[in-house]
Amino acid sequence: MDIKEILENYRKIAFYGISTNPDKPAYRVPTFMQSKGYEVIPINPHADQILGKKVYRNLMDVEEEIEILDVFRPSDQTPQVVREAIERKKARGDIKVIWLQLDIKNEEARQLAEENGFIFVQDKCLHIEYERYFD
Numbered sequence: 839m840d841i842k843e844i845l846e847n848y849r850k851i852a853f854y855g856i857s858t859n860p861d862k863p864a865y866r867v868p869t870f871m872q873s874k875g876y877e878v879i880p881i882n883p884h885a886d887q888i889l890g891k892k893v894y895r896n897l898m899d900v901e902e903e904i905e906i907l908d909v910f911r912p913s914d915q916t917p918q919v920v921r922e923a924i925e926r927k928k929a930r931g932d933i934k935v936i937w938l939q940l941d942i943k944n945e946e947a948r949q950l951a952e953e954n955g956f957i958f959v960q961d962k963c964l965h966i967e968y969e970r971y972f973d
Contacts, residue, residue, distance in 0.1 A: 853910065857910070927956075
């Protein structure tokens, strides 16, 4: 599945590491995707509400179905995020895509994700890719 197909087929995006700071990409990208009709599911252990949505402390607490897990964490932390996604997929069966934002890449994370059946994208911005295909 290519990036255009991901954006066409999956509409529920959990933002792991979403920010409360409007100046950061980790706030601006979810805001943009929400404006395009995507369901935004915020994950941040230090906030209660972002973009008018309940914020979850961690991935396993998310009540809604997740299709894309968009990660705003440093590259060296991404293997642990993928491990959490694997546990959630075993428990809930819902995450289809793990997406590491622009400048975030990790070979161990990629290998773990692909070995566990996830579509994996790294070093790409959801906002930029959306505009490439749809704006």
